Amino acid sequence: MVYNDISDETKLKIAKELNQPMVAFVSKGEDNESVYNIRYFTTGQEIPLCGHATVGTTYALYANQTTAGRIKQFNFTTKSGRKLTANVSDDSLVTLSMPSILSTRVHLNDRWTQTLIKTLGKDVDESVVHEVCKSSDFAIIVFKDSAKNRLLELKPDFDAMNKLERNGIKNGIVVTQRADYRSTGFHFYSRVFLPWVGLNEDLVCGHAHTQLTPYWTQRLAITGQTLVGKQCSRRPGIVRCRINGDSVDISGNAVYTLAHKKARMRHECDL
Missing domain, CATH: 3.10.310.10 (Diaminopimelate Epimerase; Chain A, domain 1)
Structure with missing residues (x-):
């Protein structure tokens, strides 16, 4: 407060x-x-x-x-x-509960899309990308299921990201990939890059999951169920998310670690 x-x-x-x-x-x-x-x-x-x-x-x-x-x-x-x-x-x-964000698919062969993919690093090209979607909030790059470990190994070129034409996108770039729920307990993985707002990689981004949730709900044909996503940052986080009408319900735990109270004081002195 x-x-x-x-x-x-x-x-x-x-x-x-x-x-x-x-x-x-x-x-x-x-x-x-x-x-x-x-x-x-x-x-x-x-x-x-x-x-x-x-x-x-x-x-x-x-x-x-x-x-x-x-x-x-x-x-x-x-x-x-x-x-x-x-x-x-x-x-x-x-x-x-946050408003859901719907994505629009963009062509992989589009010049802007090709440039976007290249910002993920020199070892990434369209051969590992399943599709790219965008909204006014985020660009979402979806990796193929066969591109194992590529999401974890990403070393983005943040200078290139900052120079990228934003194409109407306000916040940043999300990279995501389907997970094997039976063996991992997760439906999808993600990483979120926000250099445009002064944060190279967000550790856990609830806002991005308001766009990821409708995408993966449709892609996995899962209706009325809670999806479990893992954001694979250096300090990973688990996000439980569920479509609720026009909103996404995002659930997580928090820990109260530190409180500080500042007293306002008025100093007077004689000169």
Whole structure:
């Protein structure tokens, strides 16, 4: 929780000082005690939405309450006016409902698509790519099932990514691949690259899963079930996601590790 009058410049300075992939700032909304305004900052700039940070924020707000009469549902409004709802279960599992994002397939032989694939590194070409899809939020590059370990071994050229024509995409590039659910317990793997917003690789990205979930639900022909995705960053995370009408319900656990309270003091002196 932060004071309403902290400037955006100060928020960015705090994010740089904390040096985490994402920092969320929340302030009380005007409607009721369970409504909050939320904003997200990387070390480089503000971004419009971060599911992972919202899950952590929800649990922090939940854990900060007195035990008696705890609120378990929290509503957030982003800077752009997007509405988010999060619920905390009795076993502290946080489920965040976010608008789903549908993808449009793009041609593999398109010049932009070829350039996009090349940003993944010199060892990657279209021979390992099943298809490429995009929305206004993310480009999704889907690797073939036969391209084993290629997703884990990726060494993207972030300079090339930053120079890439964004083609109407705001956030970044997602690489994904089908997993063998029977042997791994996962339906798909992913990695998320966001150099355009000051974060080369996001450790776990809930926002990207709002586009991955409808894609894999359709591709795997799984309706009405929870999909389990593993984001294979250096600090991997497991995301449980399920289509719920026009939204995606994303579930995960959070841990409350540190609290800091800053007292505002007024100093006076005689000159």
